Amino acid sequence: MADGPKTAGGREGGRRSRADGAGGREGARGSREDGAELPKTYDPAATEERWYRTWDARGYFRAVPDPSRRPYTIMMPLPNVTGELHMGHALNNGVQDCLIRWSRMRGHNALYQPGMDHAGIAVHVVMDRRLAKEGLTRFSLGRERFLEETWKWREEIGQAILGQMRRLLLSCDWKRTIFTMDPGYSRAVAECFIRLYNKGFIYKGKRMINWCPKDQTSISDLEVEYVEEQSTLYYVRYPGAGGDDGVVIATQRPETILADVAVAVHPGDERYKKLVGTQVVVPIVNRPVPVIADRRVERGFGTGAVKITPGHDLLDYEIGVDHKLPVLIAFDPHGRMTMGGPRYEGLDRMEARQAAVDDLRSAGLLVREEPYTTNIGRCDRCKTTIEPYISDQWFCRMKALAAPAIGAVRDGRVRFHPGRWTKFFLDWMDQIRDWNISRQLWWGHQIPMWHCECGEMIAGIERPKSCPKCGGTELTRDPDVLDTWFSSALWPMATLGWPDETADLKYFYPTNTLATARDIIFLWVARMIMFGLELRHEIPFTDVYINPTVLNIEGRRMSKSLGTGMDPLLLIDRYGADSLRFALLNRCTGEQDLRFSEKMVEDTRNFANKIWNAARLARLHLEGHDVPAGRPRGARTLPNRWILDRFARAASDVTAALEAYEFHTACHRLYEFIWSEFCDWYLEMAKVDLERAAEQPAAETRHVLGWVLGQTMALLHPVMPAITEEIWQALPHEGETVMRAPWPEPPDAWRDAAAETAMAEVMEIAGAVRGIRAELGLATQPVDASLHVADGDRERVDRLRPYLAHLVRLDPDRLPVRGLDEHGAFGISSPYGRGRIEIHVEAPELRAKARERFEKQLTLLERDLAGVTRRLEDPAFVQKAPAEVVAADRARAQGLVERRGTLRRYLADLAPPSRPAPPGSGGVRPR
Numbered sequence: 001m002a003d004g005p006k007t008a009g010g011r012e013g014g015r016r017s018r019a020d021g022a023g024g025r026e027g028a029r030g031s032r033e034d035g036a037e038l039p040k041t042y043d044p045a046a047t048e049e050r051w052y053r054t055w056d057a058r059g060y061f062r063a064v065p066d067p068s069r070r071p072y073t074i075m076m077p078l079p080n081v082t083g084e085l086h087m088g089h090a091l092n093n094g095v096q097d098c099l100i101r102w103s104r105m106r107g108h109n110a111l112y113q114p115g116m117d118h119a120g121i122a123v124h125v126v127m128d129r130r131l132a133k134e135g136l137t138r139f140s141l142g143r144e145r146f147l148e149e150t151w152k153w154r155e156e157i158g159q160a161i162l163g164q165m166r167r168l169l170l171s172c173d174w175k176r177t178i179f180t181m182d183p184g185y186s187r188a189v190a191e192c193f194i195r196l197y198n199k200g201f202i203y204k205g206k207r208m209i210n211w212c213p214k215d216q217t218s219i220s221d222l223e224v225e226y227v228e229e230q231s232t233l234y235y236v237r238y239p240g241a242g243g244d245d246g247v248v249i250a251t252q253r254p255e256t257i258l259a260d261v262a263v264a265v266h267p268g269d270e271r272y273k274k275l276v277g278t279q280v281v282v283p284i285v286n287r288p289v290p291v292i293a294d295r296r297v298e299r300g301f302g303t304g305a306v307k308i309t310p311g312h313d314l315l316d317y318e319i320g321v322d323h324k325l326p327v328l329i330a331f332d333p334h335g336r337m338t339m340g341g342p343r344y345e346g347l348d349r350m351e352a353r354q355a356a357v358d359d360l361r362s363a364g365l366l367v368r369e370e371p372y373t374t375n376i377g378r379c380d381r382c383k384t385t386i387e388p389y390i391s392d393q394w395f396c397r398m399k400a401l402a403a404p405a406i407g408a409v410r411d412g413r414v415r416f417h418p419g420r421w422t423k424f425f426l427d428w429m430d431q432i433r434d435w436n437i438s439r440q441l442w443w444g445h446q447i448p449m450w451h452c453e454c455g456e457m458i459a460g461i462e463r464p465k466s467c468p469k470c471g472g473t474e475l476t477r478d479p480d481v482l483d484t485w486f487s488s489a490l491w492p493m494a495t496l497g498w499p500d501e502t503a504d505l506k507y508f509y510p511t512n513t514l515a516t517a518r519d520i521i522f523l524w525v526a527r528m529i530m531f532g533l534e535l536r537h538e539i540p541f542t543d544v545y546i547n548p549t550v551l552n553i554e555g556r557r558m559s560k561s562l563g564t565g566m567d568p569l570l571l572i573d574r575y576g577a578d579s580l581r582f583a584l585l586n587r588c589t590g591e592q593d594l595r596f597s598e599k600m601v602e603d604t605r606n607f608a609n610k611i612w613n614a615a616r617l618a619r620l621h622l623e624g625h626d627v628p629a630g631r632p633r634g635a636r637t638l639p640n641r642w643i644l645d646r647f648a649r650a651a652s653d654v655t656a657a658l659e660a661y662e663f664h665t666a667c668h669r670l671y672e673f674i675w676s677e678f679c680d681w682y683l684e685m686a687k688v689d690l691e692r693a694a695e696q697p698a699a700e701t702r703h704v705l706g707w708v709l710g711q712t713m714a715l716l717h718p719v720m721p722a723i724t725e726e727i728w729q730a731l732p733h734e735g736e737t738v739m740r741a742p743w744p745e746p747p748d749a750w751r752d753a754a755a756e757t758a759m760a761e762v763m764e765i766a767g768a769v770r771g772i773r774a775e776l777g778l779a780t781q782p783v784d785a786s787l788h789v790a791d792g793d794r795e796r797v798d799r800l801r802p803y804l805a806h807l808v809r810l811d812p813d814r815l816p817v818r819g820l821d822e823h824g825a826f827g828i829s830s831p832y833g834r835g836r837i838e839i840h841v842e843a844p845e846l847r848a849k850a851r852e853r854f855e856k857q858l859t860l861l862e863r864d865l866a867g868v869t870r871r872l873e874d875p876a877f878v879q880k881a882p883a884e885v886v887a888a889d890r891a892r893a894q895g896l897v898e899r900r901g902t903l904r905r906y907l908a909d910l911a912p913p914s915r916p917a918p919p920g921s922g923g924v925r926p927r
């Protein structure tokens with residue numbers, strides 16, 4: 001049989017069919033004549049590519065509604081079509097694919113929905129940059145040509161992004177890949193807008209919004225990034241209209257003085273009581289304005305008097321509305337001055353600031369300047385300073401939409417992991433403000449509203465035939481597009497066919513887990529919950545996992561432009577996607593940030609190599625034997641009983657960790673089980689039984705070894721999909737892929753307390769023997785040793801002897817079991833549990849060397865101990881030194897005293913004259 005290992009258990013029906021092994025593996029292996037050899041070194045790139053192609057071709061990623069199985073759905077947070085895969089994606093998608101693969105193995109019908117976001121403003125920024133290179137702008141190109149160019153570019157980059165995702169081995173149902181500007185999705189977005197408009201949630205109005213003068217669009221509050229910056233605070237005198245001194249105000253933005261309509265003070269501020277109600281003159285433009293009193297003025301800021309510019313500041317705008325002040329606007333949408341006559345008109349706002357400062361200074365009205373640290377709002381896409389700007393925009397009323405979402409999180413229908421994000425979410429939701437949803441952009445979903453010359457507005461996907469109010473037929477579509485997040489908010493529903501009640505929607509919605517980053521909890525997570533509840537009266541998902549942010553090892557944000565980024569594709573080339581996935585998930589603690597370095601991926605690659613070598617060793621022993629694939633029952637040898645017990649524990653720990661979204665714990669447990677328990681202890685002990693002459697322990701061990709390793713591959717599969725499949729296929733197995741193997745869920749009945757106790761003794765003895773040999777400097781040389789136990793324990797310990805001898809690399813004949821009162825000559829001993837271990841140092845020159853070694857250590861120790869003791873006996877030190885210093889010294893003194901006891905015992909053991917050997921103790925060789 002060319003495909004499968006001979007070891008695949010024919011008896012249990014686990015033998016693979018020809019087709020099973022055919023997954024494109026030809027060419028990647030050495031000799032195939034005698035079964036699936038595992039090559040000497042593991043080749044992640046070839047293995048990952050080969051298995052990924054096979055899984056995909058066999059349709060393992062597909063998910064279609066099936067009422068006989070429970071669905072499990074994850075909607076991939078749709079990547080923007082702007083960029084390349086970064087470490088954040090690698091982590092986020094790694095988490096999702098782990099959950100998806102795990103659920104699939106648990107028997108769920110798992111759907112991992114992929115897709116991409118058109119990312120309106122982000123794409124505009126990219127396109128603007130591209131056009132600028134050719135000396136063009138979107139305005140010079142025109143809307144239609146711009147959209148054509150953008151679509152072309154999107155096709156290119158979209159393919160590249162999907163290709164990158166495949167490198168991560170994601171088991172997405174690629175046939176379902178959706179782009180948010182696909183026709184079906186676009187219809188859902190328009191439908192959502194119309195429903196919300198008809199219910200009164202959406203309105204149009206002139207409001208102060210955040211304006212990006214570079215991108216020429218409004219953006220929402222959440223898209224403004226506040227950065228602490230150094231600025232200047234200018235103190236400016238506004239003379240009284242009656243010729244008196246007037247008032248000095250403080251401002252950071254002297255260029256907006258031109259649009260001032262009042263000066264305001266706090267009503268309780270005694271300094272200005274008399275001024276309220278009088279008039280002062282705005283400098284530069286010489287316009288008289290009133291001094292008003294308003295509680296929103298901060299008395300501690302500057303002089304306690306501020307200028308009011310409703311056209312250019314949100315708070316001023318609100319104060320202006322309440323005091324019925326006019327609104328003056330000093331700049332156009334590009335941030336260029338439109339007031340102040342020829343001296344100012346056409347200047348950029350920053351140039352205008354300098355001009356205003358110069359004018360104030362020459363007029364003698366600039367009282368003083370001081371440095372000032374402030375938060376400047378910048379466009380999170382292009383980093384231009386945002387202008388508060390009054391503009392006619394579409395808004396969504398959020399309070400009423402938020403209430404059911406708050407309820408769903410409060411009563412636990414939607415749960416955040418880690419739990420601290422619940423409060424973070426609720427605090428913001430309680431303060432929610434109306435959402436500016438229109439953008440003055442072209443790439444995106446054009447608002448489905450039609451304007452008639454008579455002023456009537458009609459909502460509809462298609463152009464209405466005529467205006468219902470005046471009968472006019474000159475209807476024009478609203479030019480604005482919707483905020484990208486408006487369409488993303490429909491992601492869990494629209495991907496499944498909403499607004500139609502499709503079979504997919506009925507079966508896969510609500511989805512299960514949303515895994516995402518903390519910076520889009522409000523932008524995206526909150527809005528999906530609100531839209532899901534409003535439009536389909538159902539939560540969109542039950543669990544929200546917020547993954548940590550990947551930082552570099554110094555704790556800095558990863559960024560290509562800062563040179564602090566890491567390219568996940570490069571790491572995959574070097575170490576494989578399996579290793580990258582494990583390395584990232586292994587750092588997913590409950591912390592907010594994850595510090596990452598290439599070394600971590602390299603370490604995981606070493607782990608993969610360790611697994612590979614263990615699998616090769618297993619294959620070597622299983623080769624040529626008929627080994628059943630099913631679960632072993634009634635194991636008798638200690639290593640087999642113990643590893644079955646340990647595997648049961650590992651499996652239940654990993655399951656519990658994944659259920660709690662504790663990926664670090666799951667990975668840590670897998671690592672510990674495989675590296676230490678399986679490789680370092682079990683495999684070593686299993687070799688003893690595999691090489692025994694009697695067939696029973698060998699046959700039993702082959703079965704347990706093959707089965708536990710295969711099950712371990714299943715347990716590791718969600719994190720490291722490819723290497724686990726490769727090894728699983730080479731071991732006795734049932735079924736055609738580890739992807740569909742049942743998730744290991746061993747019952748508690750598998751626990752074997754007696755095996756654990758016995759193994760604890762083995763570990764203790766092995767540790768003690770290794771420890772003394774290391775102390776003697778004889779870690780690798782062959783020595784004689786003996787185990788001394790009570791008579792009642794002799795038989796039991798004697799059975800452990802072959803394992804122990806192998807573990808400590810000693811000849812079993814040179815490790816006899818003796819009575820407690822027997823003593824070897826010239827050895828040193830160490831107590832363990834209920835017995836004693838002796839290492840015999842027979843040769844006089846070795847003995848002398850060992851004595852010298854211990855005497856030297858003892859001399860140094862005595863000196864240390866004397867120093868610590870002196871300090872501790874000094875009442876001044878004990879009273880004055882910090883408590884933890886004194887405690888540390890006490891602990892150190894105690895440790896030194898214990899060590900002194902050990903060294904003295906060793907020296908006594910090694911000291912001539914030898915004790916007389918009791919009669920009948922064969923191991924004792926008197927001088």
Ligand SMILES: [Zn+2]
Pocket residue numbers: 212213214215379380381382383384
């Ligand atoms: Zn911008």
Ligand SMILES: [Zn+2]
Pocket residue numbers: 452453454455456467468469470471472
């Ligand atoms: Zn009309």
